[in-house]
Amino acid sequence: xxxxxxSHFLLLGILAITCSLVLASDHSPLQDFCVADPNSPxxxxxxxxxxxxxxxxxxxxxxxxxxxxxxxxxxxxxxxxVTVAQIPGLNTLGISIACVDYAPWGINPPHTHPHASEILTxxxxxxxxxxxxxxxxxxxxxxxxxxxxxxxxxxxxxxFQRNVGYGNAVAIAxxxxxxxxxxxxxxxxxxxxxxxxxxxLTKAFQVDKNIIYQMQSRF
Numbered sequence: 283x284x285x286x287x288x289s290h291f292l293l294l295g296i297l298a299i300t301c302s303l304v305l306a307s308d309h310s311p312l313q314d315f316c317v318a319d320p321n322s323p324x325x326x327x328x329x330x331x332x333x334x335x336x337x338x339x340x341x342x343x344x345x346x347x348x349x350x351x352x353x354x355x356x357x358x359x360x361x362x363x364v365t366v367a368q369i370p371g372l373n374t375l376g377i378s379i380a381c382v383d384y385a386p387w388g389i390n391p392p393h394t395h396p397h398a399s400e401i402l403t404x405x406x407x408x409x410x411x412x413x414x415x416x417x418x419x420x421x422x423x424x425x426x427x428x429x430x431x432x433x434x435x436x437x438x439x440x441x442f443q444r445n446v447g448y449g450n451a452v453a454i455a456x457x458x459x460x461x462x463x464x465x466x467x468x469x470x471x472x473x474x475x476x477x478x479x480x481x482x483l484t485k486a487f488q489v490d491k492n493i494i495y496q497m498q499s500r501f
Contacts, residue, residue: 311374317341318366318373328460329366329373342371350450351383358388358445366460373460380455384409384445391466392442398462399437400455404429407451413441440467473501 317337318329332341344364351360365378372378378398382390384407392414402411404427411433412424426446427433435441437458445451471478472494483494 310376315342315371316374318370320367320370329370331373332370337371342369344369347381347454351381353383353385353388353450357391358385359383359390359443361390361464365462375460376458378457378460378462380457382443382453382455384443384451384453386445386448386450388445388451390443391468392440393464393466394438394440395435395457395459395462395464396438398457398459400435400441400457400462401432402427402435402443402453402455403432405452405454407445407449408447409451409453410444410446411435411442413439415439468497469501472497 313331313334315334315337316329316331317334319332320329322330324330347362347364351362353360360383362381362383363378364380366372382402384390402409406429408429409427410424411427412422413435415421415423416439425433443453471483477498480491480494480498484491487494
């Protein structure tokens with residue numbers, strides 16, 4: 283009996299140590315910084331570090347978010363991303379931001395960020411924001427935000443914003459990845475290259491095939 287209990291506690295100890303080691307393998311950087319070297323031929327999950335002796339202040343710098351984005355497009359919004367592609371010094375830091383400009387009644391259409399959660403702050407105007415929970419519930423969580431309000435979109439969930447004011451709106455989004463990625467639902471479904479089978483989309487959306495052809499022609 284005592285031998286069995288000892289074996290049981292030994293197993294629990296091994297599991298505890300294993301869990302500690304797993305938790306210790308964090309994504310936090312192991313040095314002060316790892317400025318991305320996009321020209322390196324080495325392929326890694328992220329970017330290879332630039333030689334620290336060659337790092338400059340501009341590797342941590344971006345200018346331009348004070349400039350209004352051009353919202354003269356079909357959806358009436360413009361996203362200006364500031365990710366590792368714009369600031370190489372973001373490499374391994376797990377953060378990025380974006381500025382979103384909205385024309386009156388413009389939208390940031392339903393999309394997801396496969397690698398990041400998002401926290402959005404309204405700087406100007408009024409925005410209707412929302413996200414949809416995963417299957418099978420598909421609950422719509424929606425709220426109207428005013429200047430100074432903050433809203434969170436959980437990682438991977440479909441979300442959107444719409445300017446519900448009569449003037450321009452501006453928001454800043456902070457994201458929990460140096461490269462959050464973005465999948466705009468309509469573009470992905472109707473604008474894939476090559477096209478997703480029309481028969482498949484007809485059955486998925488339960489509509490006439492001609493509607494699918496029309497939607498694909500728009501993307």
